[in-house]
Amino acid sequence: MSISLKELILAVKEKNLTKDALDNYRDDLANVTSQMFMEMANLEKLEALFEPLTEQETEANRKRRWKATEKGQRMIELKNYIRASKEILSSLKSRLYLVY
Numbered sequence: 094m095s096i097s098l099k100e101l102i103l104a105v106k107e108k109n110l111t112k113d114a115l116d117n118y119r120d121d122l123a124n125v126t127s128q129m130f131m132e133m134a135n136l137e138k139l140e141a142l143f144e145p146l147t148e149q150e151t152e153a154n155r156k157r158r159w160k161a162t163e164k165g166q167r168m169i170e171l172k173n174y175i176r177a178s179k180e181i182l183s184s185l186k187s188r189l190y191l192v193y
Contacts, residue, residue, distance in 0.1 A: 096121050097125070098125050098129075098174055098177075098178065101118060101121055101122050102177070102181060104118055105118050105122075105181055105184070105185060110188070112189065112192045112193075115185055115188055115189050115192065116189065118185060119185040119189065122178060122181060122182055122185065123182065125178065126175060126182065129171050129174055129178065130175065132167075132171060133168065133171045133172070133175065136165075136167060136168040136171065137168070140164075140165070140168065143158075143159045144158070
């Protein structure tokens with residue numbers, strides 16, 4: 094069974110989780126986060142191959158054009174999802190530490 098990031102975020106908000114539940118959610122979140130990192134790597138490769146600069150264009154303009162694409166938008170989402178996942182993982186680890 095695969096659990097989504099949104100489902101994980103809602104599940105770990107529960108304050109009275111058992112040690113086993115915390116362990117499972119930590120493992121699930123680590124798995125989801127690693128999948129997002131892999132997708133991010135593919136998007137970064139696509140960004141590197143994105144249309145070359147024109148003579149009058151700056152790198153900043155090129156990056157802005159990339160971010161306006163569907164894949165660029167997905168990359169923005171993933172960056173923030175990964176950041177949120179790291180925060181939640183840290184919280185789960187702290188909660189597990191308190192249980193041990």
